[in-house]
Amino acid sequence: MFGTSGIRGPFGETVTAELALDIGRALTTAGYNTIVVGRDPRTTGPLLVDALSAGIREGGGNVINVGVASTPTVARSVGWRAADAGVSVTASHNPPEDNGIKLWSPSGMAFDEAQRSEIETLLASDRFESAAWDAVGSEERWEAATEQHITAIADTVPQVEDVHAVVDVGNGAGDLTIDALRALGCTVDTLNARPDGHFPSRPSEPTAEACTALQAHVEATAADIGIAHDGDGDRMMAVDETGRFVGGDELLALFGRAVATEGDRIAAPLNTSQLVDAALAEVGAELVRTRVGDVYVAERAREADVVFGGEPSGAWIWPTTTLAPDGPLAAARAVELVATNGPLSEQVASLEQYPLRRESIPVDDKRAVMDGVTEAATDRYDTVQQLDGVRIERDDGWMLIRASGTQPLVRLTAEGTTDADAASLLATARDIVASARPA
Numbered sequence: 001m002f003g004t005s006g007i008r009g010p011f012g013e014t015v016t017a018e019l020a021l022d023i024g025r026a027l028t029t030a031g032y033n034t035i036v037v038g039r040d041p042r043t044t045g046p047l048l049v050d051a052l053s054a055g056i057r058e059g060g061g062n063v064i065n066v067g068v069a070s071t072p073t074v075a076r077s078v079g080w081r082a083a084d085a086g087v088s089v090t091a092s093h094n095p096p097e098d099n100g101i102k103l104w105s106p107s108g109m110a111f112d113e114a115q116r117s118e119i120e121t122l123l124a125s126d127r128f129e130s131a132a133w134d135a136v137g138s139e140e141r142w143e144a145a146t147e148q149h150i151t152a153i154a155d156t157v158p159q160v161e162d163v164h165a166v167v168d169v170g171n172g173a174g175d176l177t178i179d180a181l182r183a184l185g186c187t188v189d190t191l192n193a194r195p196d197g198h199f200p201s202r203p204s205e206p207t208a209e210a211c212t213a214l215q216a217h218v219e220a221t222a223a224d225i226g227i228a229h230d231g232d233g234d235r236m237m238a239v240d241e242t243g244r245f246v247g248g249d250e251l252l253a254l255f256g257r258a259v260a261t262e263g264d265r266i267a268a269p270l271n272t273s274q275l276v277d278a279a280l281a282e283v284g285a286e287l288v289r290t291r292v293g294d295v296y297v298a299e300r301a302r303e304a305d306v307v308f309g310g311e312p313s314g315a316w317i318w319p320t321t322t323l324a325p326d327g328p329l330a331a332a333r334a335v336e337l338v339a340t341n342g343p344l345s346e347q348v349a350s351l352e353q354y355p356l357r358r359e360s361i362p363v364d365d366k367r368a369v370m371d372g373v374t375e376a377a378t379d380r381y382d383t384v385q386q387l388d389g390v391r392i393e394r395d396d397g398w399m400l401i402r403a404s405g406t407q408p409l410v411r412l413t414a415e416g417t418t419d420a421d422a423a424s425l426l427a428t429a430r431d432i433v434a435s436a437r438p439a
Contacts, residue, residue: 001123002116003405005293006102008091011044015099017051020089023101024055025128026119028137032085036104038066038074038145039089040173040232041195044099048089052101053139060131062138066145068195070173070233073149075104075324080148082106090173093205093230094407096198108322109302110295146176149328153180156321157332160185160339164223166239167331168214170204171196174233177328181227186335191217204231206314208245211237219243225338227331234294235314236330240344248312249356250348253279254337255316255330259308260285267300267309267317269293270387271358271400271413278352291388293405298323355422356415361433363410366403370410372436373401392429396421399429 001007007023009015027035035056039045045068053063064081066074071088078086086104094100103111103119111119122128131137168191169175175195181188191214192201203210206228218226218239226239238246253276256266262284268276269292277287288306290296294315301309301319309317315325318333334344341347363369370389377384383393389402389411397416404411410433414425 001120002111005092005406006088006100006110008094008098008100008406010097011099015048015101017047020048020051020101021055022123022126022128023087023119024052024061025059026122027085027087027103028056028059028061029122029129030118032061034062034064034081034083036064036066036074036077036081036083036086037089038069038071038077038086040071040091040197041068041171042091042096042099042197042231045089045197048099048101052087052089057137057139058130059128060135060137063140064142065139066142068173069145070149070176070328071102072234072322072324072326072328073145073176075108075110076149076152076322076326077142077145078104079106079108080145081142088232090232092232092406093235095204104324108324109298110324112295112299150176150180150183153329153332154183156329157184157336160335163187163225163335163339164221165189165331165335166191166214166218166221166223166226167193168202168206168211168226168228169193170206170229170231171199171201172204172229172231172233174229174327177227177229177233177331180328180332181335184332184335189217189221189223199231206230206235206237211239211245215239215243215245225334225344227334229327230314233327234325236316236327236334237314238334238344240348242345244345246344246348248314249273249275250351251334252276252310252312253351254347255310255333256280256285256287256308257283258337258341259318263305264307265303265305267297267306269297269311270385270391271402271411272312273356273415274354275351289387292402294325354415355417355419356413357422357426359412359426359430360404360409361412361430363408363437365438366408366410368438369433369436370401370403372438373410373432376432376436377401394425397425399425401429401433
């Protein structure tokens, strides 16, 4: 039931008020007594929060409702309020008709596999513990959560001078980045800053294709950097001062190289480009690869010598601050990179490049397709890894085929020694998926 980013899908089908009610009940039955709840601006969020809160209070739990807030704000509020758990009602970068539920621990890390399994078992059993009529829980509103997040960023990231940033909120919940950057001393222009759960300005996922307006604005205004968020503000992507969208692998390399020193490690998923390995080698650090998903990156980031974790999709974790992917904090760190190391385009140009291609294929049955992919790959190739999906190593590069943890998609990644190799590997991966689809 829980994917790599909680439960997510179409409202009224996968995600319903009944499901939210039962998750609230399951949380208190599992012993989580004080729970922070917040949501992104989606139109279905209020009723899902109401149902979730009712389930928690029915079981005797207490709700701290932070209202519309970024997902990292919700995650970090669990620790700030000494709560037992947190719940974000969000579908993150999914389309507006979707919604979802993601669970958080006091460390800021998403619920791990054991915690998710416990909640799933309770949901399947449909056996929840209710409080007596005179012992039901309460709900309080906490209006200061976003302001505390802004203050925390200002206390973590040094002041900057003479940096002009453009922030494209994408009508989501990440608008606190605007105030956080201004608190650091930035000049800030805004795009699509009004929260709107219909996401009318652009698709919620901050891809290069979705951020053309941001790229044009940065180029036209001679700004130093552009920042883009997704619907709930946990992801952050960047545009350099020329208006070029910076790839997630490149941003991962820059963030990692900035924080790592000799002997340190950086955690990132196995679909990460080798350019990150090369950048870290310059400072004597190394990359450790995980399964895809911020919770798996965060699990490795808890280890003592892991100083940073990230995903090329735009989730960035500084473990000494929080184990939650924090888009507003990442925006501040990106501004710090520019203020400290100069133009972002020049920093990207210093990275060794490896041709890499990514693609997503819609499918009706991810599990059946991936079963076929696994069979085809193991029959055809000698070097096949199955840590997360199927990763195939060849002399001319590698390819990864894996099911999305949040959408009905199979995702392909291919990296070669040349552009032609990368294109050929991607085509091969595409053919493997096509042959594996049920007739």
